[in-house]
Amino acid sequence: MATGTLLIDLEAIAANWRALDAMSSPDCETGACVKADAYGLGVAKVAPRLFRAGCRAFFVATAEEGMELRRVLGPEPRIYAFYGHMAGDTATLKRGDVVPMICSVDQLARHLESLPRHPFGLQLDTGMNRLGLKPAEWAAVAELALRADPVLVMSHLASADEPDSPQNLAQLALFNDLTEGIDPPRSLAATGGILLGEDWHFDMVRPGIGLYGGLPWAEADPVVSLDLPVITCFDVETGDKVGYNGTWTAPETSRIATVAGGYADGLFRALSPGMDVMAGPVPCPVVGRVSMDVMGVDISHLDADPESVRVLDAHRTVDAVAAHAGTIGYEVLTSLGRRYDRRYRGDTDQV
């Protein structure tokens, strides 16, 4: 195999969904956020597995993602799009039977004019200042909007991954103020909000990252493992430099493995220096610049040349790798490249 092997554990994703579902009361529905190709893991495999686990509410970003997901899942589940009803979305929302989560007054007008009987939801901005009607806008249009029977009213927490942030309580209080007594189901929590406790759960929770094994839910079952084949191994002399710009100099005679994976595969340049990969049980440092397609690994301390090295697994999580690049597990996951041989554990048409 010439490229890395990315193993995606669909059983772990289903187990994570069930565990997150069990954290809220039976009256609270647990959806699944599968935007951006299920955080890069392949929505055509992930969403049907979640459906089999019992999930009936799926969240995507764009109307197009919603329509593709509809083809995958068939007519039964509800599919909600966070970008709402943008100019040009009307036909796609209709054909895909996708619920736009309206996020501005303009969108509300567009929706009620162009698809008056098509279900819609509403996003309220409770302090993140990203998407959603501001409190003053909501005050102005709530009556009209509620008369049109929205199927879900939601907001999004900006700091749910920091349980002690005062922003969580402030957003909760404002969401309660804005939605007290309304008929439609309400939703505030993604993964981080589920962990904050039942006050944040309302009628629907919308976990994403927790399904895929990432923080802030530290107890998630690990979902991905990634192995890169070794292309070639060779010795370098003391003082030889490795990779672009010669940023690593051999302190002594060293043995280097060049492995098949680089920044085009989601292994960020910023991972080196600092990241280790595993040759069996032995950590080996990445040395020199990560290139587009390859990177160098110091294997001087190994007894034999490895055939492959491991970048991700249960012990080397996306968050651990992300920390070396100054980013978060979400970005590592959604950057995993298209070149990998993707294998799915728990896929009914594959072992």
Ligand SMILES: *Cc1c(COP(=O)(O)O)cnc(C)c1O
């Ligand atoms: C991405 C997203 C989610 C899921 O968030 P996670 O932190 O991945 O659980 C939920 N709601 C909205 C509005 C989102 O954008």
